[in-house]
Amino acid sequence: MELTVDFTSRIRKITVTSELKELITEALSQTLKSEKVKGKNAVSVTFCGDRLIKEYNGEFRGIDKVTDVLSFPLADEGDLSSAFDGEQNQLGDIVINLERAALQADNFGHSFEREVAFLAVHSMLHLLGYDHERSEDEDRLMRKKQRAVMKKIGLEV
Numbered sequence: 001m002e003l004t005v006d007f008t009s010r011i012r013k014i015t016v017t018s019e020l021k022e023l024i025t026e027a028l029s030q031t032l033k034s035e036k037v038k039g040k041n042a043v044s045v046t047f048c049g050d051r052l053i054k055e056y057n058g059e060f061r062g063i064d065k066v067t068d069v070l071s072f073p074l075a076d077e078g079d080l081s082s083a084f085d086g087e088q089n090q091l092g093d094i095v096i097n098l099e100r101a102a103l104q105a106d107n108f109g110h111s112f113e114r115e116v117a118f119l120a121v122h123s124m125l126h127l128l129g130y131d132h133e134r135s136e137d138e139d140r141l142m143r144k145k146q147r148a149v150m151k152k153i154g155l156e157v
Contacts, residue, residue, distance in 0.1 A: 001037060003029045004088070006044040014098040016047050020116060023153075027117040031124040031149050037080065040088035043127065045120070046095045053097040068100040069119040071126035078129015094123040114155045121149045 005025050009016045024045060032041060048056075054066045061070075072093040075083035083090045096119050105115035125142055132139040150156055 001029070001032055002040045002088075003032060004040070004042040006042070008044065008046045010046060010048045010052055011098055013049060014047075014102065016098070020113060023113055023117050024120045026153055027120045027149065028124050030152050031121050031128075031145075034145065034149050034152070035125075035128055037089070037128070041091055042088050043091045043124070044093045046093065047098050048095060049099040050097060053095060053100070056095060066097065066100060068097050068104060069123045070095040071123040073127045073129070075127070075129065080128075091124075092127045094120065094127070096120065096123070114150075117153065117155055118146065118150060121146050 003025065005021070005028060007016070007021055007024075028043060028045075050066045053068075053070060054064070056070055057067050058064045060072070072095075073083075074090045074092040075081075080089045080091075083092070096116060098116070101115045101119060102112050105112045108115070122142070125145055130138060130142050130145070132142045147156070
């Protein structure tokens with residue numbers, strides 16, 4: 001399994017380090033391995049703050065509020081063959097609100113890095129077709145999968 005991650009930063013308040021990018025790449029890769037995704041895969045990750053994610057949440061989901069992460073899958077209902085461009089699976093886009101991640105890390109009493117990695121794992125599962133909002137069973141399944149990946153990367157939930 002190969003993964004290419006295209007990072008973009010649209011936030012100035014928080015510095016995006018190479019270590020943070022490496023951690024996110026590891027979290028995303030481990031999620032794909034856990035889900036037994038094969039082949040070449042690509043995903044984009046955009047870092048932003050409250051203002052931009054609120055704008056995206058309103059525009060794309062009709063929800064006029066700040067959130068921590070948004071996922072924009074390119075595969076139809078998790079069918080990766082529908083996102084294959086002839087060379088690799090174009091999984092989609094992840095938008096992580098670093099301002100909210102910092103606040104949540106403080107509120108939950110863990111590191112900023114752990115919170116960002118968790119949001120990346122959560123979002124990758126959405127790109128693969130999981131949706132905790134569909135049912136309580138799917139919510140439990142996603143939580144179980146998130147815990148397993150976080151444990152594998154040494155950042156237990």
